[in-house]
Amino acid sequence: MxxxxxxxxxxxxxxxxxxxxxxxxxxxxxxxxxxxxxxxxxxxxxxxxxxxxxxxxxxxxxxxxxxxxxxxxTALAGKRLLPATGRERMTALQGVACANSVAEKGVALVYETTRRPKELHWRDWIDRVETQVRVGLDLLEAQAPDEGFASGGAPNGVTAAVVASWDFIAMAHPYLVESGYPKMKALSERANALPQFAASRP
Ligand SMILES: N[C@@H](CCC(=O)N[C@@H](CS)C(=O)NCC(=O)O)C(=O)O
Structure with a gap:
């Protein structure tokens, strides 16, 4: 692959x-x-x-x-990272969706502020996208576990999505995370201590 x-x-x-x-x-x-x-x-x-x-x-x-x-x-037995059915699956997929929205808006903010010529920057739109990222980060913080990972045990697909999105925002837009998010910062540290996360840390 x-x-x-x-x-x-x-x-x-x-x-x-x-x-x-x-x-x-x-x-x-x-x-x-x-x-x-x-x-x-x-x-x-x-x-x-x-x-x-x-x-x-x-x-x-x-x-x-x-x-x-x-x-x-196509995962081998025991290697699926999301629940297969039911409310547990729906909840996990919503966790992934929330992380995904944070990532999408964070990437949009990069394009708005670094790809678009400066004279075409539109402050109102940038404010809107920043607000959307902050709303998403607040949701991630509220849902972050105090210890361990999203699933309570080993990191699952929600942890993968949440940590990838969080790390991206912290790297690309550090001013958006400065003010807080202690649970997300700790979750990212715990995850990135594992080789499966560390191997792709930018
Ligand atoms: N919905 C897509 C989003 C992927 C995406 O936006 N990737 C960016 C890089 S972070 C990209 O390809 N940007 C170039 C472009 O969209 O033309 C997915 O989840 O795969």
Missing amino acids: ILYGRYLSPFVRRVAIWLALQDRAFEHRPLSVMGDDFEALKRVNPFGRVPALAIDDGMVLVETSAIIDWLEE
């Missing part, structure tokens, strides 16, 4: 952590979505987006949720 995309991307990192927690071997090709790599990336995923996961039958999977659906579907 080949995972395309840099670990700076919270989506790529979520997939990398998922692969590691499932004990799957993979090759990492850190193509950027910008600059010279874009053409090479389009040959892998015509949209030129990451993550993309080339699986062993030659197919290339795109979109984090679809990649993870396949990883869950």
Whole structure:
């Protein structure tokens, strides 16, 4: 299996952590979505987006949720990272969705503030996106465990998604996390002490 995309991307990192927690071997090709790599990336995923996961039958999977659906579907016994059914699954998927929204808005904020020419910056829109990130971080903090991981035991798929998103915001927009979030900071530290998280820490 080949995972395309840099670990700076919270989506790529979520997939990398998922692969590691499932004990799957993979090759990492850190193509950027910008600059010279874009053409090479389009040959892998015509949209030129990451993550993309080339699986062993030659197919290339795109979109984090679809990649993870396949990883869950094909996991070995005991290696699934989300509950299979019922309310537990719905709750876990909502945890992943919350983390995903934080990541999406954090990435949007990067594009708004670093890709768009300065004279086209739109303060009202930036304020809105920052507010959305803060709302998401508040939710993550409220849901973060005081000790251990999201599942109470070993880190699961929710932990993978939450930590990938949190670490991205802390790296890309440190001013948004300065004011607090002690439980999330501690959760990130606990997770990143594990090799499955440390291996992809940007
Ligand atoms: N919904 C997508 C979002 C992926 C995404 O936005 N990736 C960024 C990198 S962090 C990207 O490919 N950006 C380039 C682009 O969207 O053109 C997923 O979950 O896979």
